[in-house]
Amino acid sequence: MIYKINNFLKLVYKFSGYLASIFLILVAVFILTGISSRIFGFYIRGLAEYSGYSMAAASFFALAYTFYNNGHIRITLFLEKFKNKKRRLAEIWCLSVASFFSGFMAYYFIKMVIISIKFEERSEGADEILIWIPQTSLAIGSFVFFICIFHHLVFSILDKKIN
16 A cells, blocks of 8 residues: 555656646746847736746746655765664654655645635736735645655655655
C-alpha cells in the first residue's frame, strides 16, 4: 500500500514540475508579447503582472519536483559528519523541522487565498484581476511541497527508500 502511495506521489511531483515548465513558457510568451507590442505600437494591459504571476507559479510548482529530485540545496555537509544511526536521527530531525515550516507556509498561503476570495481583493495593476486567481497557484504549490517533505519524513522514519 505504501508503495502505491509513493508511486502516486511521484506522479504528483512530476505533474507539478510540468506545470512549472508551462508557467515558465508563459513567462517567456508574456515578455515577448510585451516587447512585440511596443515595437508595433500597441499596448496590452497587464502583461507585466501576468509575467510576474506566472513566475511565482513556476517557482512554487517547481518546489516539490526539485526537492524530490534532490535539486534543492540540502545540509549534506552537516549530515555527512554523522554515521549510521546518528545520521538517520539528524535527517529525521531536519525533515521534521522542514515539514513544520513548509506546512506553516502552506497553511498561510491557503488562508491568504480564502481571505482574498472573501474580500474580493483585486490586484493593483492595470488589469485589476481578482488576486485569489494567481494566489491559488502559490497555495497549491506550497501544499504539494509540504506533502513532498512530509513524504520524505515518513519514509525516513520507516527507514525505506523513496526511489
